[in-house]
Amino acid sequence: MPSWQDFEPFIVTGIAAGAVYAVSGVGMVVLYRTTGVLNLAFGAIGALGALICWSLINTVHAPDWLSYLVCIAVGGLVTLLYGMVIGPALAARDPLVKATATIGLALILLGAMSWIWSNNANARSLTLTSDTWTFRLGSVLVNWTQIIALIFAVVVAVGTGIFLRKTKLGTVMRALANDREISATLGVPVRRVEAAAWLGSGLISGVAGLILADQVALDATTLTFLVISALAATVIGRLRSLTLTFFGGIVIGLVDALGNPITSIAPYKDMTPFILAVAALLFLSRRGGAAARARRVA
Amino acid sequence: MADPGTTLQGRLASVLPRPHLDRHERGHVVAAVAVLVVSLLVLPSVLSLYWVDSLIQVAVYSVVALGLGLLVGRVGMFSLGQVAILAIGSWTAARLDYATTLPFPVILLIAGGVAGVFGVLVGLPALRLSGLDLALITLMLAGAVTIVLQNTNFPNGGHGFTGYTSSPFGNPPIRRPSIASTDPAYLRYAVIVALLMFLLVLWHLRSKPGRAWATIRQSEAAAMASGVNITLYKIWAFALASFITGVIGAVLAASATQLYITPFQTANSIELMAVVLMGGVFTVWGALIAALLLELLPSIFDIWNLSPFLLLILFGVGVIQVLSTAPTGIAGQLPKDLARLGRAIASLAARAGGGRNAAGPTPAGGPGPAIAVPEQDPVGTAP
Numbered sequence: 001m002p003s004w005q006d007f008e009p010f011i012v013t014g015i016a017a018g019a020v021y022a023v024s025g026v027g028m029v030v031l032y033r034t035t036g037v038l039n040l041a042f043g044a045i046g047a048l049g050a051l052i053c054w055s056l057i058n059t060v061h062a063p064d065w066l067s068y069l070v071c072i073a074v075g076g077l078v079t080l081l082y083g084m085v086i087g088p089a090l091a092a093r094d095p096l097v098k099a100t101a102t103i104g105l106a107l108i109l110l111g112a113m114s115w116i117w118s119n120n121a122n123a124r125s126l127t128l129t130s131d132t133w134t135f136r137l138g139s140v141l142v143n144w145t146q147i148i149a150l151i152f153a154v155v156v157a158v159g160t161g162i163f164l165r166k167t168k169l170g171t172v173m174r175a176l177a178n179d180r181e182i183s184a185t186l187g188v189p190v191r192r193v194e195a196a197a198w199l200g201s202g203l204i205s206g207v208a209g210l211i212l213a214d215q216v217a218l219d220a221t222t223l224t225f226l227v228i229s230a231l232a233a234t235v236i237g238r239l240r241s242l243t244l245t246f247f248g249g250i251v252i253g254l255v256d257a258l259g260n261p262i263t264s265i266a267p268y269k270d271m272t273p274f275i276l277a278v279a280a281l282l283f284l285s286r287r288g289g290a291a292a293r294a295r296r297v298a
Numbered sequence: 299m300a301d302p303g304t305t306l307q308g309r310l311a312s313v314l315p316r317p318h319l320d321r322h323e324r325g326h327v328v329a330a331v332a333v334l335v336v337s338l339l340v341l342p343s344v345l346s347l348y349w350v351d352s353l354i355q356v357a358v359y360s361v362v363a364l365g366l367g368l369l370v371g372r373v374g375m376f377s378l379g380q381v382a383i384l385a386i387g388s389w390t391a392a393r394l395d396y397a398t399t400l401p402f403p404v405i406l407l408i409a410g411g412v413a414g415v416f417g418v419l420v421g422l423p424a425l426r427l428s429g430l431d432l433a434l435i436t437l438m439l440a441g442a443v444t445i446v447l448q449n450t451n452f453p454n455g456g457h458g459f460t461g462y463t464s465s466p467f468g469n470p471p472i473r474r475p476s477i478a479s480t481d482p483a484y485l486r487y488a489v490i491v492a493l494l495m496f497l498l499v500l501w502h503l504r505s506k507p508g509r510a511w512a513t514i515r516q517s518e519a520a521a522m523a524s525g526v527n528i529t530l531y532k533i534w535a536f537a538l539a540s541f542i543t544g545v546i547g548a549v550l551a552a553s554a555t556q557l558y559i560t561p562f563q564t565a566n567s568i569e570l571m572a573v574v575l576m577g578g579v580f581t582v583w584g585a586l587i588a589a590l591l592l593e594l595l596p597s598i599f600d601i602w603n604l605s606p607f608l609l610l611i612l613f614g615v616g617v618i619q620v621l622s623t624a625p626t627g628i629a630g631q632l633p634k635d636l637a638r639l640g641r642a643i644a645s646l647a648a649r650a651g652g653g654r655n656a657a658g659p660t661p662a663g664g665p666g667p668a669i670a671v672p673e674q675d676p677v678g679t680a681p
Binding site: 231235277 | 575
């Protein structure tokens with residue numbers, strides 16, 4: 001058994017990775033709660049933003065901050081475009097159908113990205129400016145990207161919770177989630193509110209893509225399928241609870257990273273999201289009735 | 299028990315048992331026989347090895363697509379982990395091939411059985427879950443299996459059950475049945491195994507399980523009310539889909555004489571879902587179309603020097619299009635569109651003929667009346 005010293009650095013990386021899963025999860029839950037769409041293309045959209053950002057920095061030599069902003073904007077715009085073009089056509093369908101349609105978007109983006117950024121895929125990497133700002137926490141070197149990831153996750157989770165409960169737009173979003181038809185009858189501008197939700201979720205995907213590209217790898221396929229880890233967080237949150245999704249994400253990142261020093265577990269540590277999600281699903285569905293009913297209403 | 303099928307929609311009528319084949323069904327049988335004759339007698343002898351290998355993959359994936367189509371189209375369960383089941387079947391078969399001298403058909407059945415057991419294990423939690431949760435769980439299962447394969451030197455080529463040869467070229471080839479050692483002969487073998495799997499599924503669809511699945515898909519409450527054992531038939535669907543996927547996985551294992559990890563990634567499961575939806579989940583023809591899209595189209599793209607990534611984009615567009623406008627997929631849409639085209643041409647011809655007869659009084663002599671504008675769109679009223 002490795003000593004405590006071996007685990008320390010992985011706590012930091014674990015929480016940082018978990019924070020990004022948490023952000024992604026919260027971004028997906030917000031969209032799901034308002035539009036009923038579980039966006040499985042969340043990772044692909046973030047990857048597109050990150051790759052465009054990389055191209056801006058390395059080929060056009062644009063200033064870093066501008067490239068980061070473009071990345072976030074791309075996330076928002078692509079998501080908004082999908083939501084406005086495809087969203088209404090599927091609005092009345094089952095959540096399963098809506099989620100499957102976003103697989104289509106993920107495939108389109110993955111194909112396009114692999115095509116455009118096909119050469120020397122391994123040589124590419126994105127290093128955020130904040131990586132160079134570091135400090136020591138005990139014996140562990142921490143960089144600001146990791147801190148920013150965690151702060152951003154907390155802000156998004158708490159901020160979205162307050163936004164949905166306290167603001168007018170948030171209330172309308174919840175009404176929409178409850179019953180689209182009745183909300184429309186009561187004069188809720190359905191399309192506009194949904195557009196806001198798509199845009200918001202898309203902006204979050206842009207930020208998540210940026211941080212993941214820095215923390216994990218700048219590779220279209222890897223980033224597209226990292227959505228699975230974030231999905232595990234949303235499953236733990238039952239696609240409803242922002243708080244549970246947040247902590248689910250952190251726990252997944254933490255357990256995943258802490259598997260590293262234990263040699264017998266290390267190769268299989270990436271199964272963490274799957275195992276935790278299955279456990280959560282089985283546990284929660286056993287307790288079942290009320291939670292399931294609440295989810296059906298949403 | 300009242301026949302639950304009588305209340306179902308027309309498109310499900312084809313699963314109900316009838317004493318005789320009607321004209322429509324006879325057409326399907328003729329088409330199926332034609333496909334079989336061509337793929338068994340003509341194609342293996344005239345095509346080059348490149349295309350024969352491609353068609354073996356088509357035969358394999360038509361059955362994988364059939365299994366997923368069964369779950370999605372008949373029972374309404376979206377599984378994003380079918381390729382993981384395929385990997386389990388292939389792996390089992392490869393290990394049995396290395397370790398035993400069992401005859402090939404026995405290996406097929408064992409691989410199917412093992413995959414079937416795994417399918418049931420996945421299916422058990424599915425009983426409690428909503429459709430979306432099931433899709434997520436199977437997606438994560440696919441991810442988890444990919445990780446296991448990456449970390450266990452998949453497929454552990456070498457002698458015995460656990461033998462492992464570190465050199466990728468040192469692995470003994472996975473044995474093929476003695477009657478089908480050449481590629482063309484193996485294509486025939488694969489087509490026959492695929493045919494048996496299709497017949498197995500069709501037999502299910504036309505008998506009691508098919509009716510039960512149709513009822514469950516329409517409404518679980520109604521199914522329960524009419525006495526359908528939902529638990530049993532959902533598990534059954536998973537077991538059947540996994541069994542045929544496992545059997546054909548064994549065929550896949552011996553097709554290339556070596557197994558690689560490449561066809562068993564999470565991305566493959568997702569692509570599979572895309573092509574199955576595009577092919578169409580309400581008829582078994584959809585499975586064949588899906589396999590052609592998934593396995594033959596890349597070969598064609600390769601020859602035309604088109605990027606394989608273009609395929610991904612095509613599949614993505616296809617999924618969105620199918621889900622938003624054409625739920626029956628290509629298998630449902632193509633005959634309708636062809637019929638529509640046929641009628642348009644017929645009416646055009648009729649108008650043109652009529653136009654020439656009536657051309658006398660047209661002063662300008664222009665082709666005016668010959669420009670046919672379809673007065674109405676009869677699609678949907680046709681049987």
